[in-house]
Amino acid sequence: MSTPQIEAFLEMMAVERDASPHTLSAYARDLADAEDGAGGLMTADSRAVETWFADLSRRGLSAATAARRRSAVRQFYRFALAEGWRADDPSRRLDAPKQGRPLPKTLTREEIERLIAAAAAREGAAGPRLLALIELSYASGLRVSELLALKAEAVRRDPTHLIVRGKGGKERLAPLNAAARTAVRAWLTARDAARKPQTPDGPWLFPSSGASGHLTPRRFAQMLDQAAIDAGIDPSRISPHVLRHAFATHLLEGGADLRVVQTLLGHADIATTQIYTHVATDRLSAVVRDKHPLARDD
Numbered sequence: 001m002s003t004p005q006i007e008a009f010l011e012m013m014a015v016e017r018d019a020s021p022h023t024l025s026a027y028a029r030d031l032a033d034a035e036d037g038a039g040g041l042m043t044a045d046s047r048a049v050e051t052w053f054a055d056l057s058r059r060g061l062s063a064a065t066a067a068r069r070r071s072a073v074r075q076f077y078r079f080a081l082a083e084g085w086r087a088d089d090p091s092r093r094l095d096a097p098k099q100g101r102p103l104p105k106t107l108t109r110e111e112i113e114r115l116i117a118a119a120a121a122r123e124g125a126a127g128p129r130l131l132a133l134i135e136l137s138y139a140s141g142l143r144v145s146e147l148l149a150l151k152a153e154a155v156r157r158d159p160t161h162l163i164v165r166g167k168g169g170k171e172r173l174a175p176l177n178a179a180a181r182t183a184v185r186a187w188l189t190a191r192d193a194a195r196k197p198q199t200p201d202g203p204w205l206f207p208s209s210g211a212s213g214h215l216t217p218r219r220f221a222q223m224l225d226q227a228a229i230d231a232g233i234d235p236s237r238i239s240p241h242v243l244r245h246a247f248a249t250h251l252l253e254g255g256a257d258l259r260v261v262q263t264l265l266g267h268a269d270i271a272t273t274q275i276y277t278h279v280a281t282d283r284l285s286a287v288v289r290d291k292h293p294l295a296r297d298d
Helices: 004-016 021-037 046-058 063-083 109-120 126-140 144-148 178-194 217-230 240-253 258-265 270-291
Strands: 161-165 171-175
Touching (some): 004 063, 021 046, 021 063, 046 063, 109 126, 109 240, 126 144, 126 171, 126 178, 126 217, 126 240, 144 217, 171 258, 217 240, 240 270
Antiparallel strands (some): 161 171
């Protein structure tokens, strides 16, 4: 349930903090849950807010979801204080839930090569399209939303870098290697050939007949699942985001500086990027364990 105060808060987040539609939607759900669970955010006392928050784990919500709901409520009450709607903050004693940060899924370089080969083997325009999607994602570390929102004109001149607008409207350079550029050129040729002469050309690099006009993350994920099966890889280990994880992990394994990887991924906080060092370290430790002569049991 929404209230005028919640609507005002969400409007502030959109206008003053440039929050994305995804973030605004998540905060709206979080605050609606708190509004219902605490008996009204504008009238709830500390006990009501703390009881609502404690009930989240009993309802089976993950620590990550509980942490986001805590953040939404804390920010709402700070806004309410600033606006003079309340004289106190009943969320001030909410402790952040303990949560272990899971390591991101990734693929080996050999698995990436098999995935690329499976995409290239597809017949018709489906092959060049999927190959371009995979090569672009793996070469530049684009988020799936950034990848699918690319416009055809941005790549027609065969650039070595793309200017990408990421979270919070921040721009960054995303590099394109030779393989990605070759794949994009092949897809543009197939894309242009498949368009009917009477049909106006849309702006998107990966157009679709859906409401957005471009390929959706769900459809891209389905395409990756089939490519994974063709490549002999468990589809549960594959997603558009896994390609971004592989980009970061393989860079670090190759000796790239953590700050450089942070910039390429568009992370505001280097702590977000550091999670990939654990993946790379685990992989290197496994190599030493399996290959070093003194590490063998025999």
